[in-house]
Structures are given as structure tokens and as C-alpha cells.
Amino acid sequence: YMFQDDPFLMPRNAANSRLYSLSKESGRNAAKYIIKNFPQYFDKTFAEPNVPCLMPEALTPQIEGVSEEALRERIHLRMQKESVDMFDQLLQAGTPVSLETTNSLLDLLCFYGDDKPTPEKEEEEKESLEEPEHHLIKNLSRENNHAERIFKIMPEKNAHSYCTMIRGMVKHGAYSKAYDMYIDLLNERHKADVHTFNALIRAIPYLKDKFVDRWELTKDFLNQMAQQKVQPTLLTFNSVLKTLRRCGNVGRSVSLLVLKEMEELDIGKRSTVFIICSDYDIPVSPLEHKRCVDCYIWYLSNLAGLLQCCDLKDIKLAYQLNKAMEKGDNWKFLDVDRLNGYWSKFFSLLCMMEQIEVVLKWYKEMSSSLFYPTPKNILDLLQALDAANQLEVIPTVWEDVKNLGFSRRQDLLEEFLSLMSRDQHPSEIQLAFAKCAEEIKAAHEPAGPGQVPLEWTGSALGHVVVLFSRVGRTQDAWNMMEHFQQINRIPTDKVMDEFLNCAKQTNGSDEAIKMVKLAASLGLPSSQRLKSRTEEEFELSETQKKALESIRWDGDSSDSDSSDSDRE
Template structure:
């Protein structure tokens, strides 16, 4: 017994010892992780990743006001511009009338959201007041105060003068937004006119980009101040060069760069970028442009200026206007970027696609494939103003190449990370419109309809061209029974008054005979189109009936046995000074036969005779053979005598065709 107890005690002690050793081993392996710092938006980003896009919802920009929900791309653009205009108006009120917002009622108080003081606080003629007006972007006041300082014999430091040059060269001969708003307000107060009553703007309204001509006035304030500066450094010259290049005075910018070299100063990388971008306006021929670009690049090497991403983008943007030289040099430019370990941006790829894929002469598809391989691996951030043009340009290339696989790859790359943010409202609609047109051209009809149900209105609003492409895809796939649903979408999009779309949809519905259910749906669409024409007379631009549209509607009514409606449409041929075709007359006669309406057949023959149709005799013969006529009806039909000239011309045309 003692031995057994001792054995048990020994085994238990050994077990405890092993357990203690295991605990020590595990304690040595434990590593306390460092404190994790989460982003402020981490929770919102995690929640957003669990929610998928609702294809039935509109763009998030328009969801705050369901009563103003846009129906098409034109309304969407108008609403987005209206909302942006409202935000600008609110900013204007806050900045111009800060005295009405002096009571801080916000809890908590966020200083960056409070009104900013835009009125000068320093008085007197001194350099401090000048710097304050420069920081407030008051161009005219800054120039006036600078002149007063010179007249008083007070020297202005080189740093302050360069700051004034920066302001003047940034805006050119124009005015800052704050200054324009301030002057308009003062003019209105002096004239005693309320801003809401002013109907004629002071300046002509400019739409689209400004003209490509020079907007740099001769001997403006920037040039005058630059000439009277007692001391100039490299910053002064570079500011003038960038301002001249920005505002279209490319020749003056190049002359200023020559003066900079003569003064033995060095330009910075932003100045070289501006000069390279101005090369197309300095030289007319492609070889001369490329030679000048190489001169600037060699000067950067000599002055030990390190190029950046915008430098190579400026080179590629210039190569877009160098014809065949651009194609032969563009790849070497990318290799140089790779050697300097500079990652391309979306603007780099956009310039490359423009160089190799022109509308007239398309380049090899391998270029865009290699571009997509790089784009698919990255989530881009904005580094160049031209970055926003990449996805729309790339989708246009896919459409030109008619390559649906490339389009799918591009769309997948666009949805990766935050790449979708590069598409603004107008480019978003253009991108998806091109993508949908390519789908209609290259994909199966089931895939096309799936995309069509999921894309609008959450992604884009179909254009009239998209509707035409969809109708042609339905026609090619012999899937015309889906036309009524497309017509309902056309009404929602506001396209029910587009003459070309109405002609296309009526032509497809009336071309062939379909099952009864489909024909009834087509007749319902034809009735809606007929009502649209009848109600349009109240509008400024009413729709006009065309002979083909009338014929299609009459055929669709006739095929479902709506004899009275078809006859009313046929009577409109006389009112619209149109002549129905033989197909329309035959379809109506078939409808009258189907409904056993000999009186309608007799009226049709009378109408054909009154219109002088060549088919009047043939229609009379059909009515005599295919209808059971009473004695009075037969006499009425025999009393109708077609014009002999029309029957002769009918026989002559038959003999000629034979």
C-alpha cells in the first residue's frame, strides 16, 4: 500500500512539474501586440462594405429631394448644377455678410465651419497691410497699396513683392471671385438697384472652356511691377513664366525663360512643366515640338532639377500633338518614368491611350491590355487634373475596338477601391452610356437586359442612342416582345416625344406578325403613341404625323381587330396630306374580313379611289371575292369606279416590274 501511494504521489508530482514547464513555455511565447490606431471613418467604411448598390435607387446626389428626382441625363445635370449654385450662394452670403452670423449657436463649436473674415483689419500704408490684402486675394487693393508704398518712398521686401506677383500671375488680368462679388455688390448699392431686379449681367456669360488665345494683357500690373522691382530672384522669374504660360502668352513665357538663363538663375520643376505644356503653342511642326521638349529636358538635367509625375504627363500631353513622333517616343517616356521609380497616374495612361488610339487609325489592342494590367493592380488617388478623363477615354477605346472583354476588365478596375470617384456626374453618364452601347453590340440579349435592369437609374440615365441600340439588340435577337417594357421606360425618361425613337419603335412592332398576346401589347403601345401625337398640339413644338408613323399605327390596330381605331387613323392620311401604302390598305382589309365588316371594306375602297391609289381596283376585287355582300352593298361597291388612269398605271408598273 505504501508503495502504491508513493507511486501515485510520484506520478502526480511529475505531472504537476510538466504542467508548470508547459505554462512557463507558453508564457514565454506570448507577445503583447501594439495598440491599434483606427481611422476615424473605419466604422463607417466597415458598415458601407456590407451594403450593396440598390439598382432601383437614384444617384446619392439626388436622394435628398424625391420630388425633384431627375428623369434623364439633362435633368440630372441641371439639378446637380442647381445644387452647386445653391451652395455657392450660401457661401457668398456667409462671406459677404458675416455680421449676421456673429451669434455662435452651434454645439460643439467647430471653428473651421464658422464664417471667415474677408474684410481688411489693418489700416494705413504699410507692408503688413499689403500682406493682409494679398492673403485676402484683393488684387486691386493690393496693387493700389503697393503703388502708394512706392510713392511714399517705402521699400517693399522681395518676399512680399513675390507674393503679390504670385497673386497677379495666378488670376492674370482677371479678378478673384471675392473681388468680383464685392465690386458687383458696390455697384448695385451705388445705383440703388436690387440684385434680384438686375436682369442684364455686367459681363457676357461664358460657357465651356475659355478661348485658347492669349488672355495676358500687354504691360499689365504683373509686368509693370516686375519691371520696377529693384531686385529679382529665381522665384520672381518662375512666377512670371508660369503665369504667362497659364494665360496663353506662351511666346512671352519662353522669352522670360531666356532672360532667366541670362541672369544665371535656375528654374524649378513647376516652371519646366509649364514650359513643356506650352510647346504646342510655340512650334507648329511635330519634329520642332519634340526637339524643343528635349531642349527643356536637357536643361533640367543641367540645372539638376528632378522631374516629377507632372513633368512626364506634360511631355505625354505634348506628344499627343506630335503625330507619328508621339507613337514612337511615348513608350520610351514610360520606361524613363520606370527608371526614375515614378509611378504613372491615370492621366499618364489617358495620354498614352490618346496617342495610340485615334478615331481614324486605331493602334494595337496590346497597349490598352498592358495599361489595364497596371490599372487593375492599384487604387489611384488624384495627382493630375487630367486623371478624371481616363475611364471615359478608355471606354471609348474599348468601343472603337469592339472588345467587350476589355470593357469588363476596365469596369472591374473602375470599381476597385476609390477609383470610381474619378467619374464626375457628366463623365459617369458618358462612361456607362458607352459601356451599354458596347453591350448591346457584342453581348447576348439576356446579358444586355440584365445590365439594363441594374444600371439605370443608380448608375446612369440612358440616352436616346442607348434606347436605339437596345431596340436594335432586341431586333437582332428576335426578342421584340420586350418592346412594351422599353416603351414604359421611354415615357419615364421623357423620350416619348422623340420623333426618331417613335418611328423606330413603331417600325419594329409593325414589321412582322407576332402571337396574339404580343400583338395586344403592341397595340397598347401604338395607342399611347397616338395619344402623345394628339396631345402635343397644346405645346410649342407639336409632333407632326408622318406617313410611316400613321401606317404603322393603322397596321398595329388592324392586327388586333380594332377596326374603328384603325379606320380613324387611316382617315388621318387625308388630313395630314399623306398617302397610305398598299400594305396598310391590305392589313385593314384583312382586319375587316376578320371582324366580318363589309361596310368598312367598302369605305376603304372609296377612300382608295378618292386618293387616286393604284391599288384601288385590286382592293375592289378583293372585297367582291372575300366578303359576303348583301344586294345593296354589292351595288354600292359596283358603283365605285376606280380611275382608269390609275388602273392603267398599275398594270403598266406591273408589266415593267415583270
């Protein structure tokens, strides 16, 4: 469950859900910003129970003076300028700095560059970890930056020193320098770690122009990893796939070979195919293999898998995809919009292919916790209920429609009214249907200033009249009948017969006569039949009989003229 707050404040549709989630995350980020930038206002360290990870971090150096311990503290606090200044002061004083501390300073400078870290820059740096962007080509790519200067004057360097510089150069766009630094590392007979190789592989598109040369250099790096006995990781293959994405047809031809190699090394994880699946139209059929199910989570985020399932009407494959999506933290790969889109497609397929009991079970478990049904989902559910002859569930679905804010959707209202008025049901169900019809009627009326009322259609009016008539609400039914003249529509024979049945049950002779007058004024062919029914089935007073006889039929004159001509 995503929402654990006051249920009355919980979002009730997909749009509000997205706003809720973004607001919640924004509030969390705002709190982090305040506590990080204004720690002086959070100096109270008393808490019961005391949870160290929730206490504000001390950002003020506690060690005074110029010493290696003070330098390490400033490096830990990510204070680049102060750390570099103290490092220079130690060298000027003739105090040697240990290799470990110097490497830590290089780590700091290669990650952030020469700029002071800020929350905005840290977020930018996180994004740049995946793929270098041209706007980050600064700091380590320019001459005489602090990292290069300190690296050059280091009396002793180890593999960590070289690897840190290589990763920093790739990160900040100095690709040629990074490759030259790797050659220096090999000349010094050091070995690169897996993270350095990953960075170098990501830099290949910026080192070589031709697609073939890029793939050859990629293979070269992979062979060197094997020679140096460096075990590739998931990130290694992700880096390879990202490089292949920039290798055109060459990348298309070898990408599946890379996936096969991953399979043999038991590195077939879900994120490894994110890159190639979007560019190379890989079919969903390999999902029969368990490991491929984990890999093809990309299809879920793109909804391509479920679209194929819907086209093929393959519910088993949809369940298999859903099992992969629910495995572990796979759902986190779908943002709020795509997550709701995924569940919407999945539920539509359930309505199409599953038994109604299964559909209702999923609907109960999914609603308000996993997804917010779209109008199409509601229509699919209504069709499934109709096919299974379980229309008694409609009032419950209508409550959800109101909560979702769809109570003014004309297509939904028409479908609800059509299903509820089509057949006769037991009295308890009819009362529930009439209540729904009353609320739908209210949706057609202005609820407040500036709100435009919905326009009545002839079919919607007729359905409401039928629903009111079946529960004996004669006056309400007649009020709806009067709307037909206002919108210039003609009620059907079924609507008028239902109304007369209701008037008969409630001894509403006056309403029956009004019905006959309305039919006559509209010139309906059934008006004579309605008059006959009224005379036969109702106990009319003399006044009512005269009123019935005095009704003027629009077709009387024309009928008489035609009869006279026939006689002649």
C-alpha cells in the first residue's frame, strides 16, 4: 500500500494519486534540504528512543589546526576547497600525507570536481553516473585542475589512485585523458578494478567514431578484464549494452550474443535489457524461460508485453508478466503513470478472458491500493458483469465511479442506465438501481455556481423513467417524462408502457391521462393504444373520462380527410 495517511485525504483518482506521490516526495526532499543546510536549528540531540540515523549530521569540523586528522575530517564532510587548502598547507609545512588520505582526497575531487557540492549538483551527479552528459565536461577536463595537480605531485601512486582518476575523467567528460591514464596504469603494471573498466566501456562512443572500431575496443576491454581476472558485473554488461546502442547495425547484430554471454555467466538480471529492448524489436516469446521473464521487465515499463498479451488474448502470458513485475522491487521501475497504465491494461485483459469471480477478486484487491480504474476499465467491468449475469454488483461499482470522479462521464452514465433498466430484477436490486438513477439524475443538474449541467439524451431519460417506474416512484417518473418535450425527444413504447404499469400500481389515473396527452401531443402512433389501456385498466371518474375523450390527436384531421376521400 502506497498511502497510509488519513483515508479521507487519500487520492481518489490517478491524477490525484500522481500529485499526492509527487507532493509526498517533494516534502521529503524539502525536509532533507532544510536539515542539511540549516543544521544550527536542529541542535537538540535528545530523543526517546534515540535513533542515530535520524539525527542531523554534524557538518562543522571539530578538529582544529593543520593535521592529517583534520584533513580526513574535512574530506569526510565533503569540503573540497578546505580539504585542498589544508593539503597544500601540509605539503608547504613539509608534513607528508599518507597515500590512503591522498587517495580519499582524489576520490572527493574526482566525484565532485572543483565545485562545491550542493543538493542540486548532487542530484545532477547521480544522473551523470549512468551516462556522461556534455554539460558536465568541465573540472577534470580542463588543465591544471586540483585532482590532476595533486595526482602529479604524489610521491607514491597505487592502482586506486589511477582508477579514481580514470573514473573521474570519464565522469566529467575527459575521455581521451581517461584512456591515456589507463595506458599509464598498465605501464606501471597495475590492474584496474571492475568499476574502472565499466567507466572506460561507457566512454568508448566518445573515443571511436566508427561502429566497428567501437565494438573492437569493447571486446579489447573485455579481453583485458579476462586477462586481469576481473569478474564482470551487471553494470559491466549494462555499460556494454549502452555502448552497443551507439553502434548502429553492429550493435544490433551482437546484442543478443552479449545477452547469451550474460546467461552463461549467470548475470541475467532484469535491468540488463533495458537499453536494447527499446531500440531493437525483441519479441516477447522468450518469456517461457524463467530468467528471460526477469530480464523482460522492460516490456512491463513500456506496456509492450501487455499490449501483445491483449492482442493475442493470452491470459497465461499476462500472469507470467505480472509475476515478474511483482517479484522483488521490479515495480519500482514503473513510475506512477506507467504503473497505473500497466494495471489498467492488465485489468482489461482480466475482464476479457477471466471468470467473473476472478475478475471481482482482482478488482477488490487492486482498487485504491494498486491502481485507479480508468473509464475504459469501468466499461470493461460492466461488460464482464453483463456477460456473467451479475448485474447486482452494479451499485457497488457506481460508488467507486463516484469516488473516482467519473460521475459526469456521459458514456459511463449511459452504460450504467442501459444495463440497470434492460431487465426486471427482484425488488431489493431494483431499489438499489433506482438510487443509482437518482444520483445520475442529480449529476445532470448544476451542483454549484459555474458548473454546467449535463445534457439529457433521449435514451438516458427513458432509462431513468423505467427505473423509477419499477419501484413505484410515479411522480419522479412523470417529472422525467416531461423532460422529453424540453429536449425535443420522443419516448419509446417500452418507456411509456413501464410508466403506465407504475401508474396502475399506484392508482395514478391522473398521471396515466397525462401520459396519453403527452403521446398525443407528440403525434405518436401508440397514443391510441395507450388511451385504450388507460380506459381498460384504470378506474376513471366521469371527469377523467371526459378529459381523456377531449384529448385532441394531431392526426385526427388528416385521418378524417383521408377517410372521406376513400369513401368518395
